[in-house]
Amino acid sequence: MTALADTPKTVLLAPVLHRYMQEQAEPPTTVQLDLIERTRALGGHAQMQIPHEQGVLLTLLARLIGARRILEVGTFTGYSTLALALGTTPDGRVITCDLSSEWTDIAKEAWAAAGVADRVDLRLGDAAETLRALPDEPVFDLVFIDADKPSYVDYWEQLVPRVRPGGLLLADNVLYAGEAAHSQATGNAASIRAFNQRVQADDRVEAVMLPVADGLTLARKRDSRDREQS
Template structure:
């Protein structure tokens, strides 16, 4: 039971039954998505890095809303989010996705091929900071999805916002850190994300909202002119 902060405080406690209902209200997963989720879950504890289905559905929807043709993803893992983003691309569009692991992205490649989106995905193996820094500075990215090593979130942000077109979206995952991010004496990844969240709020180039989707999702839209 959540204690209300005031009479108009609205938060719905998310039980397993309610969560299952919520997922059923999203577009259903494709057979490829179901197989990829099962393969990812079979990896054990690291499977916690995957995006859940309702979040993947949201990524597809957002890509379609901005009519994305150029997407950059920082953090591929087994490609669940990459598949969702590629599904939302306009014809002829590309997702550039960055990761270090040949093993995990090997699982991703198989799924992308099965889903028929392999030709839309440009996988780049290597340190993501180097990959992102090497991207052309053209202000032409439509959407960015940030889901990688938390201590470098602020650096990724500063590299990617100038490459985003006005009206483009930068989406950052895991911004609630399992409900620990508000703690003032946080350390490690939690502290890094807390500092990142403050960095986003202080950036006049964007307007943003933080949503309690999965482990927290920030959606930022680049302004046409800084406020």
């Protein structure tokens, strides 16, 4: 671990470099720009929206694995849902879970404007209850967790068995503004730190933490070939 810590290659993102990186992503569509502005008008809550470059990554990952069955925990105003819906096939479905009809009403307008409303299945209510009502067998190609931080471990335990072998599990905010790195973390940061430790110890997946936005964990569910080689 010392050798790894002594040879960092991650570039610190000064504002000019951050803008340059954002410019390399596929530009947002008119619908996405409108959704960004409508979300920004919500004030402080707007920080819950993922940045555009992360949305581009979600779309790309969904396309790379040919995801047809996607589940998202945490909809907010629907930017990540839109990104995932754009990455799935025309006959694909994104089940997305949230509590707020106010925020998801904004989302529904954006999905309709982008022509992907028929790919989205919005389920309002307690996410843990929604997950418990899903089939127990592995039916999802990709899941994305971006909701209340104390429940991340619970969502993870419910979702890993429901992802097909070779499928992806993604979790947002795993750096929690850097606070998750501290052993004395409290509150949401402590919950994220516990979640990160759970993922790292979970032999059902192979995972990496990416310094995208506020930290994104990318995990692949192991299949029989992985078990044979281990």
